[in-house]
Amino acid sequence: MTLVTTPNTAETPWPVRTLSHKLSEWIHRLGHVWVEGQLTQISARPGMRTAFLTLRDPAAEMSLSLTCSPDLLRRSPVPLTEGARVVVYGRPDFYAGRGTLSLKITDIRPVGIGELLARIERIKALLAAEGLFDARRKRPIPFLPRTVGLISGRGSAAQRDVIAVASARWNDVRFRHCEVPVQGPNAVPAIIEHLDLLDRDPDVEVIVIARGGGSVEDLLPFSDETLLRAVSDCRTPVVSAIGHEPDSPLLDLVADLRAATPTDAAKRVVPDVAVERETLAGLRARSAHALRNWVDREHRVIDGLRARPVLARPHLLIDERHAVLDRLRNDLRRGVTHGVDTRRLDVDQLAARLATLGPAQTLARGYAVVQRFADDDHSPHAVSSVEQLPPGARVRIRVADGARLAVVDDDEGQISE
Incomplete structure (x- = not known):
């Protein structure tokens, strides 16, 4: 049958027969194929020249109609049942009268356990x-x-x-x-x-x-x-x-x-709730026992600490330190007093020696100190030679119980008050 190809537009649409024939031509170009799937329906009634099967994809909601000769099913080495995994060989066929697609198969092979x-x-x-x-x-x-x-x-x-x-x-x-x-x-x-x-x-x-x-x-x-x-x-x-x-x-x-x-x-x-309750009771008992042991151990530690002298008599250490401080304080006081007394005695001895060596003791034995007044100075100076006492010189004579002023009269050293 020869189809006249006309432009396909809204004004010149194809009739259904044209589309059906075009679909049939395209599908027939696919040729023979091997397909794997799972049989879901097998219809092979006695006296029928064609058996109808449904091949389903086990991993998706897709299926395909199969047609074959009933002898093909009977010749299968393993009985074919619904749910069986099979590999079929056939050619897609588009039936234009009803617009349905089926696979006309010429070979069907059950998938063995080894292959699965x-x-x-x-x-x-x-x-x-x-x-x-x-x-x-x-x-x-x-x-x-x-x-x-x-x-x-x-x-x-x-x-x-x-x-x-x-x-x-x-x-x-x-x-x-x-x-x-x-x-x-x-x-x-x-x-x-x-x-x-x-x-x-x-x-x-x-x-x-x-x-x-x-x-x-x-x-x-x-x-x-x-x-x-x-x-x-x-x-x-x-x-x-x-x-x-x-x-x-x-x-x-x-x-x-x-x-x-x-x-x-x-x-x-x-x-298991019963087992978990038993486990929980055991854990509770173990924790309570461990807690009691810990409390008892801590009690013993505290009792041991309390039995020590420093805690039994807490003021003892302070008293001991206080006694040590008192002893050190007394030692320090005695040391300071002894040092002061020793230094005072040294001072007295030095004072006595100084007094012995001083001019007052010499004056007390009858000696005198003669001091001359310079003409331009009101401060007297000690005289150590008669040459320093010319006539008329003003002098100051100091003895043990006081001093007197005098003037030198003559060259023989006579002094008048």
């Missing part, structure tokens, strides 16, 4: 290189959470175990239940959706993702890269309680705390 584990290892290496498993990213679990967010299967044993064990350990604990599919094609989107709801709830202090184990295929959602990144981006601490020891899903590595089982998660998230 290899893919998990590749995801593990990628996330480890990005640091999502680093212990420094782990957030601490609150000691006594007020509200625990719980993501688990509807009415599952894991849910019952977590609630029963946690409530038995602490009766006041509260839960925000989120019941989701924990396997199959809808598990990852549902878990991510409810994880975001719990993370945005201000009352939820810790989130527990619980499942009671399962096969490798059943646990694939808990190693999904999209889910792991969502857990890593959570602000609320997340506890992984998948309960599958031999092959741990990658969620155990990304979560802030890994619990071996849902029961173990309840025990590690919610403390």
Whole structure:
């Protein structure tokens, strides 16, 4: 069929058939492709010439319709069931009559466990290189959470175990239940959706993702890269309680705390009130005992200090020092008095010697001192020679009991008063 290409404007729009044919031409140019996904619906009724399947992306809300021959399903070496991971080979086909897109497949291959584990290892290496498993990213679990967010299967044993064990350990604990599919094609989107709801709830202090184990295929959602990144981006601490020891899903590595089982998660998230009370009572008793020992020890120290003489008789030291001061004061006074007396005696002796050597003693023995008055000086001067006494010289004669003035009369040295 030849299509006439006309300008596409508001005045000359394409009819629906033209657009449908153009879309069909573009899609057919893609050719054959290999696609991986998870089967969610298989419709292959007896007598039908075409089987219809739905292939879903396990990490996103996207799906694609598949068509194939029923013999292709019957020839599969492994029975194909809903939830199985497969790789298909086909060519996109756009059905213009209904405007639908489907993938017409000619080969379908189930993904084996070995391939699944290899893919998990590749995801593990990628996330480890990005640091999502680093212990420094782990957030601490609150000691006594007020509200625990719980993501688990509807009415599952894991849910019952977590609630029963946690409530038995602490009766006041509260839960925000989120019941989701924990396997199959809808598990990852549902878990991510409810994880975001719990993370945005201000009352939820810790989130527990619980499942009671399962096969490798059943646990694939808990190693999904999209889910792991969502857990890593959570602000609320997340506890992984998948309960599958031999092959741990990658969620155990990304979560802030890994619990071996849902029961173990309840025990590690919610403390046992009875045990904590016993621990608190023990700590209280130990602290009281330590306090009493400390008080007794300090009492002994104080008693020892009080028994010392300086504290038993606090004035004794002062009295001793006072006696020492008195003794020193008396010694000082005696020393000063003795020094003064000694110096006084020395002075008396010197005075006596001075008096003995002085002119007064000489005068007392009958001697006299003659002093002449100079003509121009009213102060007399002692005379030591008769030559200094010419006639008419005025002199002063000093004896032991007084002095007299006289004048020299003649050259023979006679003196008249």
